[in-house]
Each structure stands twice: as C-alpha cells, then as structure tokens.
Amino acid sequence: MKIGIALALTVVLASCEGRQSVLSPAGRDAEVLANLFWWMLGGAVVLWLFVNGLMLYFSRIRRKRHSLRVAQWFIFMCGVVLPTTVLAGLLIFALREMPQQREPGEGLTLRVTGESWWWRVEYWPDGADEPVTTANEIRLPAGSRSEIELAANGVIHSFWIPALGGKTDMIPGRVNRMSLEPTAPGTYRGQCAEFCGLSHAHMALEAVVMAPEEFERWLGAEARDARAPEGAEAKRGKQLFLSQGCGGCHTVRGTPATARVGPDLTHLGGRKSLAAGMLPMDRQSLVGWLSAPESIKPGVNMPGYDHLPPADLQALAAYLEGLT
Amino acid sequence: MVWPNRYSSLWHMIAAPVVWAVHFCAVYGGTALVCARMDAPGLARIGIAAASVVALGLIWWIGRRAWRQWDYASRANRTHGGPRAEDRREFLGHSAWLLAIVSAIGVIFVSLPALFIESCL
Ligand SMILES: [Cu+2]
Numbered sequence: 225m226k227i228g229i230a231l232a233l234t235v236v237l238a239s240c241e242g243r244q245s246v247l248s249p250a251g252r253d254a255e256v257l258a259n260l261f262w263w264m265l266g267g268a269v270v271l272w273l274f275v276n277g278l279m280l281y282f283s284r285i286r287r288k289r290h291s292l293r294v295a296q297w298f299i300f301m302c303g304v305v306l307p308t309t310v311l312a313g314l315l316i317f318a319l320r321e322m323p324q325q326r327e328p329g330e331g332l333t334l335r336v337t338g339e340s341w342w343w344r345v346e347y348w349p350d351g352a353d354e355p356v357t358t359a360n361e362i363r364l365p366a367g368s369r370s371e372i373e374l375a376a377n378g379v380i381h382s383f384w385i386p387a388l389g390g391k392t393d394m395i396p397g398r399v400n401r402m403s404l405e406p407t408a409p410g411t412y413r414g415q416c417a418e419f420c421g422l423s424h425a426h427m428a429l430e431a432v433v434m435a436p437e438e439f440e441r442w443l444g445a446e447a448r449d450a451r452a453p454e455g456a457e458a459k460r461g462k463q464l465f466l467s468q469g470c471g472g473c474h475t476v477r478g479t480p481a482t483a484r485v486g487p488d489l490t491h492l493g494g495r496k497s498l499a500a501g502m503l504p505m506d507r508q509s510l511v512g513w514l515s516a517p518e519s520i521k522p523g524v525n526m527p528g529y530d531h532l533p534p535a536d537l538q539a540l541a542a543y544l545e546g547l548t
Numbered sequence: 549m550v551w552p553n554r555y556s557s558l559w560h561m562i563a564a565p566v567v568w569a570v571h572f573c574a575v576y577g578g579t580a581l582v583c584a585r586m587d588a589p590g591l592a593r594i595g596i597a598a599a600s601v602v603a604l605g606l607i608w609w610i611g612r613r614a615w616r617q618w619d620y621a622s623r624a625n626r627t628h629g630g631p632r633a634e635d636r637r638e639f640l641g642h643s644a645w646l647l648a649i650v651s652a653i654g655v656i657f658v659s660l661p662a663l664f665i666e667s668c669l
Contacts, residue, residue: 292627308653315657319664326669401669 244413246386250433251406253389256321260314267310325390329371329403334362336374338381338394338416341423341521342487342500347443356447357475359487360500361430362414364388365439369405382418385431391417406433411496422523428501449478450490453543461543464536468529476547486526494548510541556636561644564610564651571603571655575662583668596662603655611648617641 242248249255282290335355337344345362346355362385364370374383376394384391385404392402414429434442453459462479465471471481477490492498495505502520503509513520514537515530529537575596582592618641628638 304649312657315660316664319661322661322665323667326665326667 243411244386244415249387250408250410250412251388251404253325253404254387255407256325257390260318260321263317264314325403327369327403330368331370332365332368333371333373334364336362336372336383336394338374338376338379338383338420340378340421340523340525341416341427343427343429344377344487347446349443356443357488358446358491358495360497361432361495363432363434363439363442364404364406365436366406366409366433367436369403372402372404374400374402379420380418381416381420381427383414384417385412385414385429387412388431388433393418409433409435413501415501423521426500426502426521428497430496430501432496446491446494450476450547453546455542455546457539458542458546461539461541464532464540465543468532468540470540473526489544489547492547493545505545507538507541507545510544511537514540556633556640558640561614561640562647564607564614564644564648565654567603567606567610568651568654568658571599572658574599575658579662587668589666589668592668593662593666596659600655600659604652607648607652607655611645611652614641614644614648618645 246254246261247258249258331350333348335346335348337346343360343362345358345360347358348355372383374392374394375398376396378396380396381394382391383394383402388406389402389404392400394400410433412431412433414431416424416427416429418424420427453462465476466480471479471483473483473485475482475484475488475490477488481489493505497503498505498509499513499517499520503513511534514528515532516528517524517526518528529540532540578595578599579592582588582595618638620642628635628642
C-alpha cells in the first residue's frame with residue numbers, strides 16, 4: 225500500500241518536471257503563469273480545509289442552534305466579502321500581468337503557420353524584407369522578447385510551448401499575435417493544443433532557446449542555401465530527391481526544389497527532430513518516415529516511398545541527414 | 549415617481565442586474581467596434597469609464613430604494629417569510645438590495661481591464 229502511494233506520487237511529481245511542463249518555466253510569461261497556479265492551488269487548499277473544517281465543526285462538534293444574526297453575518301462575510309476580495313485580488317494580479325505579455329517584440333518577429341500536421345516557420349529579423357523559412361522547430365534568443373505572429377492554413381490549431389508561455393489559437397484567415405520572453409537556454413517542447421484532425425496528437429514542435437550571439441550565428445547559417453551533398457551516397461540521394469518529385473512539395477534552397485506544400489527541408493539535418501517532433505533526427509528514422517509516413521502520422525499529406533529499393537531510401541536519407 | 553406595482557413586481561427586483569447586463573453589452577460591443585474601426589484604445593477606455601460611472605450611479609440609486617423598501621432598520625423582527633403584503637414588499641426589497649451589490653461588483657469587474665490594459669491588443 226505504502227509503496228503503491230509512493231510510486232503513484234513519484235509518477236505524478238515526475239511528470240511536473242521536464243521540457244513540456246508549465247511547472248518548470250523557462251520564460252518570463254511561463255513564470256507568471258506558474259506563480260499564479262501555485263497561489264491558486266495554495267488558496268484552494270486553504271479554502272477546502274476551511275469549508276470542510278466548518279462543516280465538521282457545525283455538524284459534529286458544536287451542534288447547537290445559532291442565532292439568526294450570527295448566521296446572517298456569517299453568510300455575508302463568507303458569501304459576499306471573502307469571495308469578492310479573493311476574486312478581485314486574482315483579477316487585479318492577472319490584469320497587471322497582461323500588458324507585459326502583449327508587449328511588442330524587441331526586434332525579431334516569427335511567423336508560425338499551423339499546417340496539417342506541421343508548423344511552417346518564418347523568421348523576420350528587424351528590417352528584413354524576406355524571411356528565413358524553416359519548419360517544425362522554433363529558435364529564440366534568451367533574454368529578449370520576440371514577437372510571434374500566428375496563422376493557420378485550412379483548419380484551426382493552437383500554439384503552445386508550456387515552458388515558455390500561454391497558448392494562443394491559430395485561426396484560418398486571421399493573424400493572432402503573442403510574444404515570448406524566454407530566460408533559460410535549453411530545448412523545450414510544444415504541442416498543438418486545438419484538435420485539428422487525424423494527426424493532431426502527432427503535431428509537436430521543438431523550441432530551442434539560445435544565448436543571443438549563438439542565436440545570431442544560427443540564424444545567419446539558417447538563411448544560407450543548402451549544403452551540397454558530400455559523398456557518393458548523398459549525391460545519389462540528391463539526384464533521387466529531384467527525380468522522385470520530392471521537389472513538387474518541398475523546398476531545398478539552392479536546388480531546383482522550390483515548392484511550399486510541405487516543410488522546407490533546406491537545413492533539415494540540423495533540426496532536433498523529424499516530422500513535427502515525432503521521431504529523432506537520424507538515418508533510421510528518415511528511412512522509416514520516407515517508406516511509410518502514414519504509419520507514423522495517420523492522414524499525412526505525403527505519399528510513402530516503400531516502392532523504392534532500400535538502397536535508394538538509404539541514399540535519400542543520407543542526403544537529407546547531410547542538410548545541416 | 550409613483551410606480552403602481554412597485555411592491556409586487558419582480559421587475560423592480562432585477563433592475564440592477566439589468567443595468568449590469570446592459571453595461572456589459574455596451575462595454576464589450578463598444579470596445580470591439582472602437583478597436584476594430586478606429587484602433588483608438590484611449591477613446592474606448594474613456595467610453596468604458598463613462599459607461600461604468602453611469603451604471604454604478606443607477607445601481608446606487610436602485611440599491612438605495614431597495615434598502616428603504618426592505619425596511620431593515622426600523623424593525624425588530626427581521627424575517628419576512630409570512631403571506632402578507634408587507635412581507636412580500638420587504639422580501640422583494642431585500643432581494644433587490646443584494647442583487648444591487650452583486651451588480652455593482654459585476655460592473656466593476658467588467659470594467660477593471662480598461663484600467664490596466666492600454667492598448668487594443
Ligand atoms: Cu492540432
């Protein structure tokens with residue numbers, strides 16, 4: 225019994241840690257929310273004890289008649305004064321935080337578009353007239369506020385990185401905005417938080433917070449065209465990529481592949497995960513994805529290539545992996 | 549002013565919540581319009597302040613009349629559960645008074661955001 229309780233507690237508490245938890249905040253906005261959560265939880269516990277204590281007191285300990293006056297006073301204090309004060313306090317606390325969370329960014333603007341079932345990501349540094357495009361991963365400089373524009377293609381999604389801040393819906397036909405101020409460098413995880421179809425649960429997102437100089441360097445590299453393949457296998461992979469029609473849906477900048485139906489793959493190999501947070505970024509996962517994406521994400525809008533000989537899939541994977 | 553049904557009509561009892569409801573619609577609708585059409589948060593905030601002052605004034609007035617109708621101060625026996633006209637009058641006054649308090653809190657809570665948020669975002 226005791227062991228059971230201890231085990232259950234460990235599981236519950238362990239799930240509070242980690243890179244996708246509102247309870248281990250890594251950004252200013254998430255800190256405020258976590259803070260609010262703990263205060264409300266504490267308050268709820270106190271209230272629960274108070275109400276149940278009173279019930280016990282009046283029904284078991286002191287079971288005599290009470291005067292109407294006392295009863296009315298009691299109802300007025302606990303039914304009107306107390307809730308009004310508590311609610312007003314919470315409301316004012318939250319309202320004071322809201323302007324901060326809506327503040328404009330300090331230079332960098334990201335535009336994230338919810339697709340089925342992946343994220344199109346564009347970076348617009350201050351004064352840029354053309355974005356740096358990537359997918360399924362966002363990177364942010366620590367210590368400054370970045371502006372995030374949220375759009376959607378076709379159906380509704382919701383953008384949520386619990387460790388960095390609150391969630392905001394992505395709605396077709398309009399642009400919502402939010403801003404995030406991450407504080408601690410690290411790799412966090414986001415998740416689509418609004419049901420958007422078959423693979424909704426398979427639509428996650430990496431969020432990498434970097435030191436500002438490191439971020440600048442990364443963005444500079446990300447803006448460049450794709451690396452040329454190295455080695456015979458990767459070179460053959462590039463040929464296959466172009467001959468198999470992958471370029472009809474994907475962009476690899478610096479090659480004839482320029483379509484925007486699927487994720488931009490220019491620097492795919494440099495990302496932390498594959499297929500919107502579903503697989504690790506390695507050779508084996510790439511081969512698995514290319515041969516049967518449907519088995520990883522039901523309803524996926526990419527055909528499987530299991531009709532290709534294994535050596536071809538390996539070559540494609542080698543090429544993609546080298547696109548760092 | 550003489551209202552014929554003053555002491556039996558439910559409408560007098562819910563006058564304050566009606567003011568609250570109208571204030572709510574005016575504030576939300578007005579702010580949406582002003583922000584979408586003119587992007588003028590300053591104007592919206594002034595409008596909200598004005599609407600709130602008017603609403604609170606009305607609720608104050610309604611609450612005062614309700615307090616008198618309840619006749620709390622002048623009676624030793626504070627119950628009004630009997631089947632008489634006087635009981636009904638006092639019960640309606642008592643309820644109206646409590647509803648006025650709730651409505652005033654509602655109006656304040658609805659307009660509080662305008663005190664802290666200075667933009668249309
Ligand atoms: Cu979704």
